[in-house]
């Protein structure tokens with residue numbers, strides 16, 4: 022099967038190679054290679070259940086991939102979410118995960134904890150070092166709220182923000198860990214067209230600050246406007262990767278979205294395997310996936 026693969030270079034921020042994730046007999050992600058370079062916005066698309074979120078979870082240490090490795094700026098990452106964040110990868114989730122009863126500013130301050138050196142005792146005893154660190158954190162958090170257009174709502178409770186602003190706040194919180202790579206899982210889900218355009222502008226602005234972006238999204242028009250490069254997953258396999266306009270016109274991608282068979286598509290046996298594994302989700306025995 023022909024897929025274009027961009028190889029790792031000196032400017033590579035993320036280098037995932039041979040990533041496979043099995044759940045019992047179900048192979049959710051199969052031997053996926055993906056790089057993201059400095060200054061790039063890369064899109065990851067594919068039909069429902071294609072393995073996009075599972076792949077993100079492998080990148081961010083939520084899952085330990087069955088096979089393969091993930092490197093950030095040349096260093097292989099340990100599969101532990103807090104170490105991945107510390108290394109420089111931040112993410113947002115498909116379902117909003119804000120602290121609803123905390124203020125907007127407090128939510129962003131929470132996101133800074135991997136970047137503050139002051140420990141628990143310093144905080145409890147309110148030592149001078151803690152006070153200074155706290156002031157710096159607040160200033161940086163306010164800067165991020167300015168950047169995302171939420172500064173005027175710093176003292177509002179997160180749960181009182183309109184939906185589009187809650188999504189922006191998630192991004193502000195992710196940026197608070199000062200990442201070099203931001204992973205966005207369906208950032209425009211549930212947004213109206215105006216909010217989607219604002220999200221697009223925000224993502225371009227993030228890229229312009231030198232942060233590489235990898236984004237999962239179902240809104241194909243959004244992806245095609247936004248991304249320098251797009252990779253397509255179908256049933257866990259990367260079937261195509263390339264510039265947005267090339268991917269958009271690729272018959273395999275069109276076929277995958279329309280559900281019609283195409284040459285080199287993940288075969289019927291694999292489809293049956295997925296169905297069987299889903300029907301028997303409880304079973305964790307290694308299946309016939311060899």
Ligand SMILES: Nc1ncnc2c1ncn2[C@@H]1O[C@H](COP(=O)(O)OP(=O)(O)OP(=O)(O)O)[C@@H](O)[C@H]1O
Nearest residue numbers: 044047049067068069070071072073074075076299
């Ligand atoms: N923790 C898990 N245990 C067992 N199976 C899982 C688990 N997580 C995901 N899967 C299965 O892996 C496959 C890929 O799911 P995933 O959520 O990664 O797809 P997706 O491309 O993100 O889909 P969507 O676009 O609908 O969010 C699906 O068949 C799903 O049921």
